[in-house]
Amino acid sequence: MNIILVSDKPGKNRTITFGSAQIALSASALLSLTLLLAGLLYYFTVISAVDIGSPYLQALITKAREQEAKRSRVYVQDSLNAMAIKVGQMQAQMLRLDGLGEQLAKRAGFKPQDFSFDRPAPEGGPESGMPQRDLSLEEFRGLVDKVSVQIDDHGDQLAVLNSILSQEHLRNTLLPSGQPVAADWHSSDFGWRIDPFTGRKAFHPGIDFAAEVGTPIYAAAGGVVVDSYYNPEYGNMIDIDHGNGLMSRYAHASKRLVKVGDIVLRGQKIAEVGSTGRSTGPHLHFEVRYQGVAQNPAKFLLAARNELVAKNLARQYQAAR
Numbered sequence: 001m002n003i004i005l006v007s008d009k010p011g012k013n014r015t016i017t018f019g020s021a022q023i024a025l026s027a028s029a030l031l032s033l034t035l036l037l038a039g040l041l042y043y044f045t046v047i048s049a050v051d052i053g054s055p056y057l058q059a060l061i062t063k064a065r066e067q068e069a070k071r072s073r074v075y076v077q078d079s080l081n082a083m084a085i086k087v088g089q090m091q092a093q094m095l096r097l098d099g100l101g102e103q104l105a106k107r108a109g110f111k112p113q114d115f116s117f118d119r120p121a122p123e124g125g126p127e128s129g130m131p132q133r134d135l136s137l138e139e140f141r142g143l144v145d146k147v148s149v150q151i152d153d154h155g156d157q158l159a160v161l162n163s164i165l166s167q168e169h170l171r172n173t174l175l176p177s178g179q180p181v182a183a184d185w186h187s188s189d190f191g192w193r194i195d196p197f198t199g200r201k202a203f204h205p206g207i208d209f210a211a212e213v214g215t216p217i218y219a220a221a222g223g224v225v226v227d228s229y230y231n232p233e234y235g236n237m238i239d240i241d242h243g244n245g246l247m248s249r250y251a252h253a254s255k256r257l258v259k260v261g262d263i264v265l266r267g268q269k270i271a272e273v274g275s276t277g278r279s280t281g282p283h284l285h286f287e288v289r290y291q292g293v294a295q296n297p298a299k300f301l302l303a304a305r306n307e308l309v310a311k312n313l314a315r316q317y318q319a320a321r
Contacts, residue, residue, distance in 0.1 A: 205294035235277025
């Protein structure tokens, strides 16, 4: 780059030539000078003014600090409000989990107080020798979010387990495994026997429970009454359909207390023991049929007894802990 200096005197004109190196050096020097002047200006207008107690700058600094403190308070308060909402949601979720836990305990045969749903889980241990510090706001927020996710996951798992137990409970309710009469012994079991009337070998499709006339007869499971009438062979007879191809039959009753179309519950009184029809004495003839084929009722009653024994053992184990 050439710079020509022009003079009004003849022969006094001069030409100055700058190369790229000189231009870069000049630009650097100019930038450095500008930064130096800016720093000096900042020092004399702000730093020294603060040292000498300039009221104007003191007011500006105070206002800036107040605005920053206000922004910090707003941020902290907003964070606390958000976490308060999250904690409220977690409390509602915990109440739902407590309810589910009580339902599961009841269906499993335990008492809800055995699990102390209304009390925190016991914890303890020696004080740590490692240095301790307070949680930061971000750490606390992360902890709340983590616990919330865990509660959601546990709630979903309990809901699935509750659904499975509900289906199992419904299945057991419709399974004819309840004791149909309070009797101490069987006068005749399922299978081949000597017919008491003919003296010949014959198949007996049920179990006979010896009991006094008028002894209550109970539905072995919930279902719908599909037959309730007098049969020459069975006497006063009641058939209950439990669904899925299962049906239970109660025969030789002295009195029938339900009619066709009635919905009965497990353990509901449906008749009274008698000796009607082809019978040698007062008893209940009890049958269980699947797809119309007679099954051994002892299998269903044994399953119910095993379930009762298992629940009793579980209660004893829980009480011993």
